[in-house]
Amino acid sequence: MPERSLVLKLLSAAIVFGAWEIAGRIPVSYAFPTFLDSMAALFAMLADGALLTAFADTLRPLVIGVAISAVLGIAIGLAIGLSGWFDWLFSPIFIVMQAAPLAALIPLLVMVYGIGLTSKVFVVCIMAMPVIVLNTAGAVRNTPASLTEMGRAFLGTRRDIILKIVLPAASPLIFSGLRLGTSAGFIGAILAELKITPTGVGDIITYSRSIADYPSMYAAIFSIILLAVLFLNVLEMIERALFGGRFRGHASD
Amino acid sequence: EKVRIALAETPSDELAAFFVALDRARKMGLDYEWTAFSDEELAIQAVLSGQMDIGFGTPYAVMQRSKAPIRIIFQISKLKFFPVTTKKYSRLEDLDGVPILLHSRGGGTDSIANVIEERVGIKFGKRSYVPGSANRVVALVAGQAEATIIDLANKNKLMREHGDKFNVLPMFDVEASDEALFANLNWIRENEEAVNILVEALLSVWRDMNEDPTIISRETDPNGPIGQLPKEILDNLDNFYREAVEGGLYDRDGGGRKAAMADMEWYSKAGQLEGDPATLDINDFWYFAPLDRAIEKLGK
Amino acid sequence: MKIFGVRLPGMSSLILWGLLWELVGRTGFSFFLPPLSEVIATLYEIIGTAAFQKALFETAYAFLAGVFFAVVIGIPVGILMGKSRLIDELLLPWVNIFLSAPLTALVPVLMVLFGFGMKAIVITTTLFAIWIIILNARAGVQGINRSLVEMARSFGARPWDAFTKVYFWAALPEILGGVRIGVIRAVKGVIIGQLLISIVGFGALFELYSANFLMAHFWAVLIVLFALAFTLAEFLAWLERKVAYYAAAR
Amino acid sequence: MAMPQTDLSLVETAGAAPQMAVRVRGVSKTYGSVEALRNLSLDFPRGQLTSLLGPSGCGKTTLLKIIAGLLEPTAGEVEVNGHPVTGPGPDRAFVFQDFALLPWATVLRNVAFGLELRGVARSEREAIAEKYIAKVGLSGFEKSYPHELSGGMRQRVGLARALAVDAEVLLMDEPFSAVDEQTRRKFQEDLLELVAQERKTFIFVTHSIEEAVYVSDQIAILLPRPSRVSEIIRPEGLRTKDVANIRRDSEYLDIVDRIWASLRSYVE
């Protein structure tokens, strides 16, 4: 029943935004604008192009960082999953990185890489990379043994087996790692804009806060969350387009 | 009831004098607690929404825009900032079109840059924002920037260590406030007693400090937030305050009307306040009673 | 990994990395990377100070409170979503949005709504942790083997019995998995909260040390934090493995 | 479809009036658009073992679950001992194809679980469970967990659990499908003993013709979906013969062939 679920989605959206509007009208704080005011500010910023420029600024380190993390992360993950040596040497690092609050490293990064694009890209990378590496490695390690054995039995070369069996078998988990990584990357990009140099959406947030233009600040926050959710949905659509309904499970199929 | 104080940064050498004043205020019967926020805007917001009583910062834009009756009661420090550049430049005029690093959009260094542009008749290149003078120094030393504006302590440090590579450009004097204490007017009226004690303690410390900067290190409570700082920082306290006093960072009268007037002019020029400075009423921004009372009590 | 037939324990390569760090640090490669030995000496020095212990206490408090709420709210909500279609359809879109949204952007809003002190940090921590806990509990309940449910019914189980004796235990591996990931995220949440909201705990130490270029101090606290987070995550993973023996058999 | 009374008297050794423990009358079941059972009627004599044989997906499990009260029929009625079925009841116990053991509980607790849900006190239910654990030959494994047992042993835990609640009717859904041939044969012999010892009614689903012929008093052959009973076969004479030689008995082989011929028409 697509209609029912759509209705429920709209209903739950109406409840949440309604609560926001009411909370803004009470108001809970001088610094808490209403939903409608924030939307008005959002459209104003959209209309004068400020928001789009800001998005471009925010997305640059994000996209570069996620792309680097994806390429490097999948390659490292593959190496870790395939080689005992790599596993021993590198996986502890990524396990520690995943568990640790890397946000604390940001001040250091600024000292090393300065305040430009590099350190922002770096922040995105350290946030996004561990989960991509670990997911890829885990997926590769868990490639059903019977499939790789089958590949060997039918005389596949190592390259063949990696390209035609290991990678496709691991791809759902790799993609879920990419999705988690992108989401962590978004957190990193915003963190970088709030903690390193305010640019893009982070700049709108801090600047409008400093001049007490709270509707604009909330509009920027709203828009970046919306952007993240859209971004991830697009990623999910790509995944579905690539692998379609063909995946219903894994080794059990 | 405890007075809740919103700091705009984590306790560090710059706040040592303030904490000495707080200790004196406690002896005079003030009960307080403090919270450190990661920046000035948060401290302002916290006071705005009533979660904190007294805040740190210069919330002129907020005072003019939001309907909340916020008032400044004491000037902590003046906007003593210094344009620092590589050896390539030696006068402000040379900076036409040069990219510059500043603290934050709409903040104090941003307004200094605005005023420089206006007075000298130049236009800076791209402005990039890096919060924290120390971080801007790092960027400068690392060669990531050619010009920036930094505070007194960092200027001195930079010149001590890398004086051969950088110039401090001569600049006009600024009397406007960098940090000030502010609070909600209604709250001030309900807590006159506490505010009076605090302002009096501050004024006394500011005066003593201008006489003898070492008083800060001597009076610092070894078990307080400043006393707990790493030894490396504590060892430098005397030096820090000596240079600060020499540089005229702390006004011995806590700013008052003189500072308020300077602020009106400065922040209007800097774009934070709207309207002609002459038409602005300083009483819409400052609340002088506690300071007046303290000056009267301690003498001129 | 085996060398000369001897099995090297899983995390032993960290020793190698530590040595590398020491070497690079000794060459004076950069002021921001002091040798590991210096860092450890500093660690030894500051670990007893009141400032460090206060930071540890503040961080642990916010962290534990945040995780507590995430678990106590997250698990029942997740189980409810797994069982009730209506609740699931109402909540699932939001859970998914918050799971992937950059919560850092939301922190300024949290401050306004919930204050600027410890409370906001606790809530940030909870928000970092709760969504994955909800989703996993939901998945666990949805994945319960139908024949276990039918078995319970066929032997006449009442709803409460079925819940406490079958549902909870059957979903436990997923629930624990969710809690483990949630706890890891909570560690990030508590530090981000301390850096972005009010500067207390380890967040304050990081700001202070980095602003004053006390690199050995900085790394010392960082190591403590990494070690704590890592130990916690490994402990939960161990707990998870203890019940995982039946995860495959369900 | 009704069973001639005379047939039964041959088998009912106790000499009591032959009775039907379970009667299924005109049961239909549709899942959405899939019609699984259509107007199916079948009686299960007390104290006997009835097998259900039929192609995959014909609705055997569905029928079993309707009798257990786990599913509601779309139409028709099931009676157990003359009382209509409205839900699960203490008179029936189910042995699940996939065992349905609690992986986090020991063998002892698993076997006692049916009694635990019925509120029997701990010491009492454990004593009963011990007895049935011994009966299925698992003494010494009381403290083991299911994942430490082989498939065949797990199956016996499920069986012991069903026996422990002392229900009159035992519903068994392909209970031996997961064990290897050698073990399976052993189980079949155990099952025959069980039917002889306990005076219970067994309803047994299987895919194996040989198995059905070997263990059953009565075999119901089901048509493909929508399922009705196509034939009822009673391998009467076999019960009295020597178990060791039954597999080469010509009567046995005749029955197997007859069923095979009848089923074969549905396979492709």
Place this chain on the structure above:
Amino acid sequence: MAMPQTDLSLVETAGAAPQMAVRVRGVSKTYGSVEALRNLSLDFPRGQLTSLLGPSGCGKTTLLKIIAGLLEPTAGEVEVNGHPVTGPGPDRAFVFQDFALLPWATVLRNVAFGLELRGVARSEREAIAEKYIAKVGLSGFEKSYPHELSGGMRQRVGLARALAVDAEVLLMDEPFSAVDEQTRRKFQEDLLELVAQERKTFIFVTHSIEEAVYVSDQIAILLPRPSRVSEIIRPEGLRTKDVANIRRDSEYLDIVDRIWASLRSYVE
């Protein structure tokens, strides 16, 4: 253990000199502390089907994988056509017990996958695959994905893939374990036809005594771990008999009973 040459000449219909396609000599295999095979020797005549029968976990799969070159024996040697085995080779094809199909590939690609790995051009390999898909009765399912097929159909995809690479030796690990009894019987008949048509050597693992007797030229019975060959049985006469009646043939039943008696001693 060596096979008397005279026996074989009875079976070898082509009249060519009887030859051993695969010889296993003194093979041992230990996994860590588990000794799976101990000094096992066994020969597999060309063009015949040899079954391996033995209790669960006795090492049948292990032996098959050693022949395939997927595992290295701890000791001993395997020869295929006189050449020692050092790894997988084009002369052997494996039918996996768990199918080992690529879930993301269509039936067509799965069947052609062995050829794809050998670098056969796309159009050519697809033509070959089509042929074998038709042969196992899956025409019309070329574009389906494995999860859309029933267990039996998946099994046939695995079979077609092994047939498509046209290897001389086919290694089949419990290939019919996943299908129901009715379908299984059909498969057994298909397999008999296949052995008759293609002049290949089949090595076949099963748990079912009846199945082994029904389809094999030679049956090797393995002991429990550590495994050696305990007995070799050649159900010679059966091949010439009428398939339809073989299941009640007394020779057939004798062999089944003999094997059963021999295996029974290991089952508890």
